Amino acid sequence: MLSSRTLSKNLASVVRQGRSLARRNYGLPASAIGLGTDPRKDKNIQLTPLRGVNIIHDPLLSKGTAFSIAERERLSIRGLVPPRCQEMEKQLLRIKRNLDALETPLAKFVFLSALQDRNETLFYKLLINYLDELAGIIYTPTVGEACLMSHSIYRRSRGMYFSSQDRGAMSAMVHNWPHDEVDVIVVTDGSRVLGLGDLGANGMQIPIGKLSLYVAAGGIRPRSVLPVVLDVGTNNESLLHDPLYLGMGHPRLDGEEYYSFVDEWVTAVHSRWPNALIQFEDFKYPHAYNLLNKYQDKITCFNDDIQSTSAITLAGILASLKARGRSQETLNEERIICVGAGSAGVGVCEGIVDAMVAQGRVNSRDEAYSRIWMLDQHGLLGNPALNTNDPQSIVGGGERMSKLDERQKCYVKADMTDRLSLEEVVEQVKPTVILGLTGVPGVFSEKAIRTMAKYQEKPIVFPLSNPDTRAECTAEEAFKWTDGRAIFASGSPFPDVNLPNGRVGRTNQCNNSYSFPGLGLGITVSRASRVTPNMFLETAKTIADMASPQQLKEGTLFPGVHYLRDVALAVGTRVCEVAFEEGVATAVLKEGEMLSDVVEGSMFVPEYVPLVHAPNAH
Ligand SMILES: NC(=O)C1=CN([C@@H]2O[C@H](COP(=O)(O)OP(=O)(O)OC[C@H]3O[C@@H](n4cnc5c(N)ncnc54)[C@H](O)[C@@H]3O)[C@@H](O)[C@H]2O)C=CC1
Ligand SMILES: CC(=O)C(=O)O
Numbered sequence: 001m002l003s004s005r006t007l008s009k010n011l012a013s014v015v016r017q018g019r020s021l022a023r024r025n026y027g028l029p030a031s032a033i034g035l036g037t038d039p040r041k042d043k044n045i046q047l048t049p050l051r052g053v054n055i056i057h058d059p060l061l062s063k064g065t066a067f068s069i070a071e072r073e074r075l076s077i078r079g080l081v082p083p084r085c086q087e088m089e090k091q092l093l094r095i096k097r098n099l100d101a102l103e104t105p106l107a108k109f110v111f112l113s114a115l116q117d118r119n120e121t122l123f124y125k126l127l128i129n130y131l132d133e134l135a136g137i138i139y140t141p142t143v144g145e146a147c148l149m150s151h152s153i154y155r156r157s158r159g160m161y162f163s164s165q166d167r168g169a170m171s172a173m174v175h176n177w178p179h180d181e182v183d184v185i186v187v188t189d190g191s192r193v194l195g196l197g198d199l200g201a202n203g204m205q206i207p208i209g210k211l212s213l214y215v216a217a218g219g220i221r222p223r224s225v226l227p228v229v230l231d232v233g234t235n236n237e238s239l240l241h242d243p244l245y246l247g248m249g250h251p252r253l254d255g256e257e258y259y260s261f262v263d264e265w266v267t268a269v270h271s272r273w274p275n276a277l278i279q280f281e282d283f284k285y286p287h288a289y290n291l292l293n294k295y296q297d298k299i300t301c302f303n304d305d306i307q308s309t310s311a312i313t314l315a316g317i318l319a320s321l322k323a324r325g326r327s328q329e330t331l332n333e334e335r336i337i338c339v340g341a342g343s344a345g346v347g348v349c350e351g352i353v354d355a356m357v358a359q360g361r362v363n364s365r366d367e368a369y370s371r372i373w374m375l376d377q378h379g380l381l382g383n384p385a386l387n388t389n390d391p392q393s394i395v396g397g398g399e400r401m402s403k404l405d406e407r408q409k410c411y412v413k414a415d416m417t418d419r420l421s422l423e424e425v426v427e428q429v430k431p432t433v434i435l436g437l438t439g440v441p442g443v444f445s446e447k448a449i450r451t452m453a454k455y456q457e458k459p460i461v462f463p464l465s466n467p468d469t470r471a472e473c474t475a476e477e478a479f480k481w482t483d484g485r486a487i488f489a490s491g492s493p494f495p496d497v498n499l500p501n502g503r504v505g506r507t508n509q510c511n512n513s514y515s516f517p518g519l520g521l522g523i524t525v526s527r528a529s530r531v532t533p534n535m536f537l538e539t540a541k542t543i544a545d546m547a548s549p550q551q552l553k554e555g556t557l558f559p560g561v562h563y564l565r566d567v568a569l570a571v572g573t574r575v576c577e578v579a580f581e582e583g584v585a586t587a588v589l590k591e592g593e594m595l596s597d598v599v600e601g602s603m604f605v606p607e608y609v610p611l612v613h614a615p616n617a618h
């Protein structure tokens, strides 16, 4: 097998030597191609068939007030913009001032969406410069509010909608998208948007927000991302009765009708963009799993909520072990409670089980399952036969058992009563780790967390549901109930907490935004034909090792959101290596530089490049 260093050299060489040929014949993404003799591939100029107002109104080309005088002449826009040519720094100043003057996060969201629709280069420059401040606007928590209000705040379309009225037309419709090169597609059916439930076509803000992070953090080019909603209806009564709602006004398709709809869409996008990575997002259980099982061995795809959430949560637990002064190899000694047995809960726990097995310190997969106690809305997945003093519960429990699917059944504890409450489970199990993936606020009760803290010096408390209003407990609560001893991570950001002893309770954001941008980067640069389980495991290990010993000592598990681009580069490089090691990369190898340089060199940087009018360019 080739060493990753050799692989790094090899891939880089293709990029250096192959240029446009590599792209045509070898399937390298356009973003991995450097300067070449063909001016259309030259990063220092961009050819466009557009001119005049069409340039000004194209967000991928527009520079607002920054067009040079020569460019204005060349592109026939002289007189169509104010006379003074202003460079990006000044534009940023104006934009940031206007943004800061807005009072509510939703107003900022609308403002940023409008900027993205006018000038993507400036939007991404701003986003990257102020990532820690703005990630919470374009992503969770504010994107949740934007989804709830999407039909009211609608201004302009972005992405593509495929609805029940488009049956039979999808393979033609995909050609309405104006770009031939699509590297990443994020698709939702809006059936479980964050912890906010069924929001139908309003869910479009989620793929848009995820893809903005793909560009800002993962360095995917803005013109090669595609947000998609599969509008199969909604069961949300208030949306169905809202005259402003923009989605289909019928209940959700289900069963065979649903799966054949998705199949038509997958076939259509795959036929136009066979190399594109498809990220399934916010699909309700069990559709999320069923679609993943159906497509993961056929196309390049993964489910974000199941798989990349599992990567970042595993990273958080492994980093917490280090923060407690333990070896990451002792994962199998942890006692983990997972509250929420849906897509994310089961996905996260499968990742933990995979890691325990990979570490080789459990004798079997079953032994790894025995270290995890799972609860759903009825309580512990336990043994109904032990509910002897409550015949009603035996019946209910029996019914539930028959409803659990194979994945959930792995976690059933035969020696514990079914439906035990969280407080009872905590008392019996004395967990070291508690994970919340329910979408239900307050599920981590004071009693449960205080009981956990009675037995653990440093309880690992991860309320992972989004947005912040759906977190299982707040950071304040977690630190208060554990006397400031918790290692805390949440799905949406919470500010650090000032503790009574003068110390600071450090909060962490444990969100798949740390994992998917790098996964997408590595997958697209290697042109991986499949997304493999090892990619998620290696993503977890990479992120788990990023915090310094001092940060870990203080309770900081990951680099801050400001460093998402660095995290993506590290993850992207490792994922690219895994793709080659496992033989799923389709990029061609020759001698060359380091893989990390290639990955870094392929990342989009938001800078204005001179535009040149060329009638035949595309
Ligand atoms: N931090 C992150 O990166 C991520 C967070 N999430 C969050 O996880 C949550 C769940 O997502 P999915 O698993 O996809 O949803 P899902 O609908 O598939 O699963 C939710 C589960 O919670 C259980 N549940 C509901 N009420 C409960 C209660 N009171 N006590 C215990 N269990 C209860 C349900 O029975 C179900 O098993 C969402 O809020 C989502 O925002 C999801 C993906 C990534
Ligand atoms: C973060 C995310 O993917 C979710 O909450 O669904």
Ligand SMILES: [Mg+2]
Binding pocket: 194, 281, 282, 304, 305
């Ligand atoms: Mg999600």
